[in-house]
Amino acid sequence: MAEQSTDSVALSVHDITKNFSGLVAVQNLSFDLAVNEVLGLIGPNGSGKTTMINLISGALKPSSGRIKLYGDDIAAASANAIARKGVARTFQMVRILPSLSVLENVAAGGIFGYTSLWGSALDERARELLERLGLEAVGGAPVSALTYIDQKRLELARALMSDPKVLLLDEWLAGLNPTDMMAGISLIEDLRAEGRTIIIVEHVMDAIRSLCDRCVVMNSGAKIAEGTPQDVLADAEVIRAYLGDDDA
DSSP states (O other), rough: OOOOOOOGEEEEEEEEEETTTEEEEEEEEEEEETTTTTTEHHHHHHHHSHHHHHHTTTOOSSSEEEEETEEETTTTTOOHHHHHEEEEEOOOOOOOOOOBBBHHHHHHHHHHSOOOHHHHHHHHHHHHHHHTTGGGGTTTTTTSSSSSSHHHHHHHHHTTTTTTEEEEEESTTOOOHHHHHHHHHHHHHHHHHHHHHEEESSSOOOHHHHOOOOEEEEETEEEEEEHHHHHTTHHHHHHHHHHHHOOO
């Protein structure tokens, strides 16, 4: 991997390992995420992708290795401290605040994230994001009234409320019907055009091809390939990881 200047690197993962009672979920993984880059983190089910997102966001602590956000080591930092430093995420299994309304769920992201908002500025920004995500008509509704797709939109709106430096999308497109899928890809393209720095964990390869500058491919916790989407998806080891030796 070509060396990048410190100023151009948003996130640096260096020799990260995560063990769970003897099970190695992530093994000596290293990669850099450039400022304003969209990086795909892909691989078969169980390859360690979500574990890596949990390590970056502070939900888990690595067994060894370093994670640096704009040069600051965040490997030992708490999830709330990392959020304050500018990392926001969505979850593979949607997580929302059931006792709050749709609008209040979104507003929470503006209080506890990188950019803190209060009062009228908080309310105005939350309503802007509800409109952008197509949820303006249900702002006052309880989150229990939302469909699964709208819950995913809500979670993304909450992540964007803090104007994060680095956005982590963990299978945000999963479960969308074809129409919503195209709308979701278009939305991420818009975020990319705004200059967002994004890591996408995704199984939808059409989305990976159209959205990502580079991909890191994981299998059994280790990195097996890194490069452009076109290059890694044509790599024989990547094809074997997805299809198995008999079909490769």
